[in-house]
Amino acid sequence: MNIKILTPEFVIFEGEVKSVLLPGKSGEFHIMKDHAAIVTSLNSGKIKVFTNEIKEEYSHHFTRENEKESVFSFTMKSGVVEFSNNKGIILAE
Numbered sequence: 771m772n773i774k775i776l777t778p779e780f781v782i783f784e785g786e787v788k789s790v791l792l793p794g795k796s797g798e799f800h801i802m803k804d805h806a807a808i809v810t811s812l813n814s815g816k817i818k819v820f821t822n823e824i825k826e827e828y829s830h831h832f833t834r835e836n837e838k839e840s841v842f843s844f845t846m847k848s849g850v851v852e853f854s855n856n857k858g859i860i861l862a863e
Contacts, residue, residue, distance in 0.1 A: 771786065771787060771788075771789075771801075771802075771803050771856040771857065771858065772784075772785065772786055772787075772856065772857050772858070773785070773787050773790055773819065773857075773858045773859075773860065774858070774859050774860070775817065775819075775844065775860045775862055776859065776860070776861055776862065777861075777862050777863060778863070781828075782828060782831045782844055782862065783819065783824065783828045783831065783832070783844070784828070785821065785824070785825065785828075786821065787819050787820060787821040788802075788803075788820040788821060788822075789801060789802040789803070789820045790817065790818065790819050790820065790858065790860075791816075791817070791818035791820070792812055792817055792818075792851055792860070793812055793813045793814065793815030793816065793817070793846075794810060794811075794812060794813065795810070795811055795812070795813055798815075801851075801853055801858060803856060804856065805853060807853065807854035807855075808851065808852070808853050808854075809850070809851070809852045809853075810850070810851060811848070811849070811850050812846070812848060812849040812850060812851060812860070812862070813848065814845075814846065814847045814848055815845070815846070816843040816844065816845050816846075817843065817844045817845075817846060817849075817860065817862065818835060818841055818842070818843045819832070819841070819842045819843070819844070820839065820840065820841055821840060821842065822840050823840070824842050831844055832844050844862070846862040846863060847862075847863045848862075848863050849861050849862040849863060
């Protein structure tokens with residue numbers, strides 16, 4: 771699935787991922803391939819991206835959470851996610 775993470779200033783990440791864990795208003799939720807369409811607001815917290823690698827141009831925005839699982843995180847204050855048809859856009863602040 772393809773995810774794009776944007777802030778008002780720049781693109782944080784764009785690429786293929788296995789899944790993404792997001793800080794929702796009612797708690798964390800995991801979006802995986804073929805997830806139902808969703809549009810929702812996000813709380814402050816970490817966006818965790820599960821992917822084999824992050825391109826060098828995006829890597830300075832992320833912290834590697836887990837060497838074995840290839841989990842990368844980005845901390846945000848708030849945001850919105852829209853996901854459908856295995857494509858997602860996360861607007862983060």
